[in-house]
Structures are given as structure tokens and as C-alpha cells.
Amino acid sequence: MYTEKELFEIISKFETATEAVSIKAMGPGFINDTLTVTTRPDASGKAARYILQRKNHNVFPDVPGMMRNIAMVTEHLRKKVIAAGGDPDREVLKVIRRKPESMSAEEKAAQGGDLYYKDSRGNYWAVSLFIEGSVTYEKADSPALAYKGGEGIGKFQSMLADFTQPLNETIKGFHNIRWRFEQWDEALKKDAAGRVKDLAEEISWIESRKEEMLAFWSLVENGTLPTRVTHNDTKISNILFDERGNVLCVIDLDTCMSSTSLNDFGDAIRSYTNTGAEDDQDLGKVSMSMEMFKAYTEGYLSQRKGTLCAKEAEYLAFSAKYITFEQVLRFLMDYIDGDVYYKTAYPEHNLVRTRAQYRLLQSMEEQYGQMQETVAELMK
Ligand code: GN1
Ligand code: MG
Numbered sequence: 001m002y003t004e005k006e007l008f009e010i011i012s013k014f015e016t017a018t019e020a021v022s023i024k025a026m027g028p029g030f031i032n033d034t035l036t037v038t039t040r041p042d043a044s045g046k047a048a049r050y051i052l053q054r055k056n057h058n059v060f061p062d063v064p065g066m067m068r069n070i071a072m073v074t075e076h077l078r079k080k081v082i083a084a085g086g087d088p089d090r091e092v093l094k095v096i097r098r099k100p101e102s103m104s105a106e107e108k109a110a111q112g113g114d115l116y117y118k119d120s121r122g123n124y125w126a127v128s129l130f131i132e133g134s135v136t137y138e139k140a141d142s143p144a145l146a147y148k149g150g151e152g153i154g155k156f157q158s159m160l161a162d163f164t165q166p167l168n169e170t171i172k173g174f175h176n177i178r179w180r181f182e183q184w185d186e187a188l189k190k191d192a193a194g195r196v197k198d199l200a201e202e203i204s205w206i207e208s209r210k211e212e213m214l215a216f217w218s219l220v221e222n223g224t225l226p227t228r229v230t231h232n233d234t235k236i237s238n239i240l241f242d243e244r245g246n247v248l249c250v251i252d253l254d255t256c257m258s259s260t261s262l263n264d265f266g267d268a269i270r271s272y273t274n275t276g277a278e279d280d281q282d283l284g285k286v287s288m289s290m291e292m293f294k295a296y297t298e299g300y301l302s303q304r305k306g307t308l309c310a311k312e313a314e315y316l317a318f319s320a321k322y323i324t325f326e327q328v329l330r331f332l333m334d335y336i337d338g339d340v341y342y343k344t345a346y347p348e349h350n351l352v353r354t355r356a357q358y359r360l361l362q363s364m365e366e367q368y369g370q371m372q373e374t375v376a377e378l379m380k
Contacts, residue, residue: 008020037050094129146272147299193339266321
């Protein structure tokens with residue numbers, strides 16, 4: 001825990017418009033700690049707000065490399081938004097840099113050393129502009145919103161289609177199920193929390209789908225599926241909408257890397273189409289809504305239909321099962337590891353999440369034929 005005084009000291013290192021007057025915690029990310037900062041009104045009476053985040057360096061081992069990714073990607077997006085006549089301070093995440101006078105000679109010499117602050121406890125902090133008038137959702141409340149969400153990610157991917165600089169791999173093998181299975185085997189062997197003996201059924205959910213999931217990832221490894229710049233964490237709460245329901249800005253760019261664009265489609269479907277919560281205790285509430293699937297896919301393909309290659313289109317529906325499966329594996333693996341990765345609100349939280357995501361996966365499997373037909377229809 002940080003005291004208010006320490007937090008004010010941290011934010012003072014960054015180039016905010018005026019000095020901070022209040023700092024409040026903000027939810028509900030699973031990885032980083034997020035706070036909102038309000039600054040003193042300037043001469044015109046305007047008080048700006050900022051997002052201050054402690055970046056979790058256990059999850060992201062190279063925070064400086066990650067911040068350089070974010071700076072490169074957002075600079076590219078800014079140019080696109082300006083060229084299209086949009087407002088770059090609202091339509092792209094704006095990284096706030098360090099005050100030069102707060103930086104040591106070493107920090108100044110480091111590439112991208114002005115993008116973050118490392119405090120005396122060894123924790124990393126970064127700041128971005130808070131986008132006023134934006135709306136966030138934990139759940140998609142209508143097909144119209146799902147359509148807009150799909151359209152927004154489609155545009156995001158299109159704007160990054162000509163981004164060619166190499167990106168750091170901020171989390172090794174993030175959506176690489178071959179690597180996840182290696183971690184999985186280790187976790188089972190180690191049985192750090194002594195929980196494996198009670199999880200025979202849940203473990204079988206993972207093992208029984210291993211070949212199918214590895215076969216998909218082989219297509220990424222052998223280049224059958226192309227690599228593009230991808231966000232990799234496109235759940236609805238990582239998207240800012242405007243009051244009219246259009247996507248304003250894609251946030252949480254920590255996992256922007258090169259991978260298959262199918263990750264972004266699949267993770268969004270996992271989130272937008274769930275009729276229950278990601279951690280629903282009532283499995284009767286959890287299912288995949290075909291109506292939401294169709295709406296999201298329609299919005300997405302309105303932007304990407306002409307650009308996706310045939311193989312990407314062929315695997316679009318499968319990617320939803322893939323990412324949902326991966327999420328089941330990751331939640332269960334964290335439960336087995338003793339809850340060391342995801343923030344949890346109660347002791348069985350990761351197990352509850354595992355079961356709820358598994359129920360969602362089953363619902364996708366039941367409706368898979370229809371999902372494929374819908375994609376084929378919308379690709380015509
Ligand atoms: C995490 O940080 P947040 O809450 O946006 C996680 C995602 C998971 C998601 C599950 C870096 O996202 O991969 O899908 O939780 N991010 C990381 O809700 O592991
Ligand atoms: Mg995240």
C-alpha cells in the first residue's frame with residue numbers, strides 16, 4: 001500500500017497540466033493498480049484528470065519495453081486520427097511523459113526513460129490522460145453496442161495495418177497455447193497449493209481439448225495465419241465508448257504485440273457475448289448469445305472483410321473457442337498455483353472463474369455450427 005503522500009510524490013514526476021489535488025483508486029483491472037488523479041484548475045478554470053497506474057512488473061517483466069511499445073503504437077494511431085480529422089487527445093490513449101527536471105541522467109539516457117517512473121520500492125508507474133465523457137461497460141447491454149465494439153476493434157486493427165516497427169513481447173507466449181501447456185504441465189507437477197487432487201474433472205476439461213487447440217496454434221507458428229499488430233486483451237471493459245455508443249478509444253495497451261489478429265476477435269467474443277458474468281457463480285446464467293455474436297461479427301467485418309485473408313476468416317469462429325479455452329486454462333492454472341497471477345476477491349474466485357468460463361466454452365461448442373454459418377454469411 002502507498003500513502004497519499006507517496007502517491008502525490010509519484011504523480012509530481014510527470015508532466016501534468018498543473019499539480020495534482022486528489023488521487024482516487026479506480027477498478028477493476030486484474031493486473032495493474034489504477035488510480036485517477038485530478039489536477040488544480042488552470043488559468044481558464046479547467047481541471048484535467050489523469051490515469052496513474054502501477055504497472056505490475058511480476059506480470060510484465062520488461063515495463064520499459066512495454067512502455068516503448070505503447071508509445072510507438074499510440075504515436076502511430078495519433079497520426080492516423082489527425083489525418084482523419086479526429087481528436088487525437090480523445091481517440092487515442094495519450095501517454096504523459098516525465099518532467100525533464102524530475103529525471104536523473106541515467107533515466108534521460110535510457111531509451112523511453114521518460115515514459116515511466118521507477119520508485120524506491122522498485123515499482124513502475126505510468127500516466128495517461130483521462131478521457132472525459134467516455135463510458136465503460138463491464139457487459140455489452142445490446143447488440144447495437146456489440147456491433148460498435150466490433151467496428152471499433154476493426155478500425156483499430158486497420159489503423160495499425162501499416163505499423164512496421166518491431167514490438168517487444170511484453171508477456172512471453174501470451175496467447176501461445178503450446179507455451180501455456182508447458183506452464184500447465186509444470187503447474188500440475190509442482191501442485192504448489194496442494195489443490196490438484198480435488199480437480200480431476202476440471203483438469204480433464206483442459207487435457208481433452210489439447211490436440212485441437214495445439215493444431216490451431218500450429219497455423220500461427222507455420223505462418224498459415226499471418227501476424228499483425230494485435231491488442232490481445234479486447235474485453236469490453238478495455239474499450240472506451242462515447243455517449244452515442246461509438247468506440248472512442250481502445251485502452252489497456254500493455255499487451256499490444258505481434259500475433260494473430262484472431263486473438264482480438266476471440267477475446268472480444270468471449271466478453272461481449274457472455275449472458276452472465278466472467279465469474280458468475282450461477283452457471284445457469286452463463287451462455288454465448290448468438291445475437292451478440294452476430295452483431296459483434298457484423299461490426300468487425302464491416303471494417304476488416306476486405307483485409308482478412310481466407311484462413312483468418314475460416315478460423316474466426318474457432319478463435320472464440322480458443323481464447324475462451326485459454327482463459328479456462330489460465331484461471332485454473334492460477335488456482336492450482338495458489339492464486340499468484342490474477343487479483344482475487346475471495347479464496348475460490350479463480351475456481352469460480354474457471355467454471356464460469358468453461359460453461360461459456362461449452363455453450364460456444366454447442367453453437368459452433370451456427371457461429372461458422374454466421375461468419376460465412378457475413379463474409380459474402
Ligand atoms: C486480465 O488487465 P485486465 O483486467 O484488462 C488479463 C487478460 C484476461 C483478463 C480476464 C495481462 O486483463 O489476459 O483475459 O484479465 N491480462 C493480462 O478478464 O493477463
Ligand atoms: Mg490488461
